[in-house]
Amino acid sequence: EAQVTQNPRYLITVTGKKLTVTCSQNMNHEYMSWYRQDPGLGLRQIYYSMNVEVTDKGDVPEGYKVSRKEKRNFPLILESPSPNQTSLYFCASSQNLPQEQYFGPGTRLTVT
Amino acid sequence: SQQGEEDPQALSIQEGENATMNCSYKTSINNLQWYRQNSGRGLVHLILIRSNEREKHSGRLRVTLDTSKKSSSLLITASRAADTASYFCATNTDKLIFGTGTRLQVFP
Numbered sequence: 001e002a003q004v005t006q007n008p009r010y011l012i013t014v015t016g017k018k019l020t021v022t023c024s025q026n027m028n029h030e031y032m033s034w035y036r037q038d039p040g041l042g043l044r045q046i047y048y049s050m051n052v053e054v055t056d057k058g059d060v061p062e063g064y065k066v067s068r069k070e071k072r073n074f075p076l077i078l079e080s081p082s083p084n085q086t087s088l089y090f091c092a093s094s095q096n097l098p099q100e101q102y103f104g105p106g107t108r109l110t111v112t
Numbered sequence: 113s114q115q116g117e118e119d120p121q122a123l124s125i126q127e128g129e130n131a132t133m134n135c136s137y138k139t140s141i142n143n144l145q146w147y148r149q150n151s152g153r154g155l156v157h158l159i160l161i162r163s164n165e166r167e168k169h170s171g172r173l174r175v176t177l178d179t180s181k182k183s184s185s186l187l188i189t190a191s192r193a194a195d196t197a198s199y200f201c202a203t204n205t206d207k208l209i210f211g212t213g214t215r216l217q218v219f220p
Contacts, residue, residue, distance in 0.1 A: 004154075033208070035210075040212065041212065042200065042210050042211055042212035042213055043155075043200070043210040044210075045207060045208070045209070048207065058207065059209075088152070090154055090155070092155075097204065097206075097207065097208065098142050098143055098204050099160070100145060100157035100160055101145075101147075101155075101157060101208065102157070103147075103154035103155045103156070104154055105153060105154050106152065106153065106154055108152075
């Protein structure tokens with residue numbers, strides 16, 4: 001089944017404790033992206049990757065890192081999480097940018 | 113940077129009625145896409161309309177695009193309770209930018 005998977009689905013952590021949210025797609029897509037969703041603000045793009053080893057900042061990249069060493073994986077790293085990063089995070093992929101995006105199920109992160 | 117803005121923010125209708133949501137944007141686009149999100153879940157792609165297209169249909173969905181007015185509309189005909197969800201437009205320029213969404217509630 002074609003899908004985007006994210007892990008973990010739920011995470012509660014404390015300020016400053018490094019964490020990684022994994023994202024994997026099995027559709028051989030070139031383009032992958034991370035979004036955060038907050039009430040009243042819609043989805044905002046954090047980082048995106050047009051292809052392996054190519055990543056670029058979205059609209060809200062501060063406090064996040066990504067890597068794209070393999071086509072299928074695009075982990076999101078929070079080196080020192082802060083409470084303002086409490087949010088619902090989505091990974092998405094598509095064959096290339098103009099085409100429809102496939103979304104993962106989301107990761108609900110709470111930073112205390 | 114918010115590109116698309118949906119209107120209304122919330123919409124409540126009875127089953128069987130039509131639901132219309134609008135999206136306005138600011139800059140020229142390559143295409144415009146509509147997505148649905150059931151509460152707290154991942155977004156699901158509904159339809160993509162290219163900048164040189166004016167109207168597109170998919171089942172009970174009808175999307176229009178007016179590039180001169182920089183606006184799009186999504187019409188859901190004969191709505192069902194299962195259509196209850198949030199609907200987002202996303203404009204594609206050099207990246208995909210989502211609006212804040214319309215929350216649709218369909219009552220049985």
